[in-house]
Amino acid sequence: VPESTIIAKGRLGPGEMIAVDLDEGKLLQDRAVKDRIAGEADYAAMIGEFHTLADLPVVEESVVRYDRAELARRQVAAGQTLEDMELILSPMVEMAKEAIGSMGDDTPLAVISDKPRLISQFFRQNFSQVTNPPIDPLRERHVMSLRTRFGNLANILDVRDQRERVLVLDSPVLTGEHWSRLKAHFGSAVAEIDCTFDAGGGPEKLRAAIQRIRNEAEQAVRQGKSEIFLTDEAISEDRVGIAGVLAVAAVHTHLVRRGLRSYASINVRTAECLDTHYYAVLIGVGATTVNAYLAEAAIVDRQSRGLFGDLDLAECLRRHRTAVEEGLLKIMSKMGIAVISSYRGGYNFEAVGLSRSLVNDLFPGMPAKISGEGYASLHINAVERHAAAFDAGVVTLPIGGFYRQRHTGETHAYSAQLMHLLQTAVATDSYTSYLQFSRGVADLPPVYLRDLLQFNFPAEGVPVDQVEAITEI
Template identity: 40%
Template sequence: GLRPARYIVTDDDRVIMASEAGVLPVPEERIVKKWRLQPGRMLLIDLEKGRIVSDEEIKSEIATRHPYKNWLANTQLILEDLKPVEPRALRRDVSLLDRQQAFGYTQEDTKLLMSPMATTGQEAVGSMGTDTPISAMSDRSKLLYTYFKQNFAQVTNPPIDPIREELVMSLVSFIGPRPNIFDLVGNSRRKRLEVRQPILTNGDLEKIRSIGHTEDRFDTKTIDITYASNEGAAGMQGAIDRLCERAEAAVAGGYNIIILSDRQLGPDRIAIPALLATAAVHHHLIRKGLRTSVGLVVESGEPREVHHFCCLAGYGAEAINPYLAFDTLLD
């Protein structure tokens, strides 16, 4: 219904549909009905029964085919409805400044990007160009996110109205195992955790971490994505391999939500870049045929820009807790 579509029905049971009326020459006296396909409506021609099925009848038949309302009541778990849990404390031997330096925070990040975003709720927009080299050719340390760029700006055609078509603009995310969409009856017994948006507060994350105490169909495993600093850069590959093995073992052990956390970062612990850790676990579980059995949540001090969150979501994260960004804004 998003493109012009008009149709006529003739007295000899022909249906002619085109972008405009009058595409084919049909005498007016032979037309028994003429109308248009309205936005959001359906037109079904049942050739077996020889009739046109109305939009209301189509949707009513599908909507009453199964007890969807009861299924939702049994399977829908909303994060906001869970009891609040006290957030975990950070390591006391690592200051806020130490963490910011470890994750590459700059004054530009805090003043020009994060503060305006926290104030307005929108991504900061600038008009100046940049003459800095791309990350792959720079002699400075850059975050892994900066190596990824959009190929083009995606637009919708026709434009989407975020008010009247709120459904397709929704930020609601689901965490947990992904059920077989063809097993309707089986899905009526599988719960998924619904979050209002994919960015989690510290309190939200603690609800997820302790969800197994109140919901018997969920069990959360927190996996540390830091490794010993004395291993240096050479120890990164081994740390990633061990991380993937722990994630696989967690799924095999019955855990259905994994939290990848770098909160243990300190003088003796180096954090694997959150994007690298997320992507490694995501693709490892895909190769093992286990990815749809578990939800991935990232607890990291590294992400603080919209682009960072988009990259993490693109590589498998279902929700992200940028705890250091919150602490920085509160400081």
């Protein structure tokens, strides 16, 4: 461009913009653009008129309660154990923080375990592989947010009066009370979809139920419903619950493929959700809000028995919600994500052990280097847990064994017996003890992927004259 035709030179700094007004034939600099937009409406007043949860009317008796027997049945059907209650749920209430473990995970991958595993355990969280945290969720908390907005079609730049359609929550984590207040607030805009299927029949039942949920969600959105409420509360002796992750992913991906996702929010009420990882998976595959109603019912039961000391129920629920929120911030920070809306529907996971056809159907674009369980095997797991839950002999939760070694629990690579043999071999310089330890390790069922591999030894050994002398090594 000839220098004689250039009026001004410059560059845009961070957050700056320019615009061309074709009607008036003007080039607008950064300040002029922002001043014009800011002057079009009273945006400060509009923000002040957004609804929050505190503005919604309180719904009477919205806390989920079950008697001890019914609670135990539902917990067994959801794959929960006494160990989960003691090591995962209770610390959240007692310390308002998620439980922290150490020494890594020495249990088999979900796909090679001989125990039924929850769907969330087939997902591994992605993280930014750098030496320092991308975002520190403690010291940089002020730049992170869990704020969740409803009324997806509302546009803050549209000066027309549609502000009453926007509801903003501080967090996607809902209590039973929040869930009831939201349903009452949205009223006729709500489409509640049952996420259970008939306990009888073959493995096609789960796939058929997923398709039914998809169709009902699409039909509801086309009819003008803006709030999809997915729930498995109808679990009974004749109805098996569908994992919340599958239901949410099915609706999210289907609406995206139909070009309808931005017209509705997806709210899920699920029995399986207990730890922060499950919350993260639900939100990561598309959930707008999450209500772990069975975890809340367990808190209600344990608080009523005095297991949380002098804490009242409201404080117990508040602490649990705080623990989940802090856990979500920690998970987001590992990928350098500051706001929950950027994490929602982002599939920031790797599927380990789910069939590629299932991943393509429900989690398109998610890496899945190891294929494995599909609809049929997930159906079997759900039905087996359901049958165990509604067995007449079920009166208490199973003790577990995923986090700590138990005789009837999950396999652990570093069992107490093997560690004792290794320590004995080292302390006494006993080769016999070491051989026992070595045989014990070799006899373990597969735990890691490498356990499925064998060395392909050559039929003939290497000639001795081709072996480097020990003095040269």
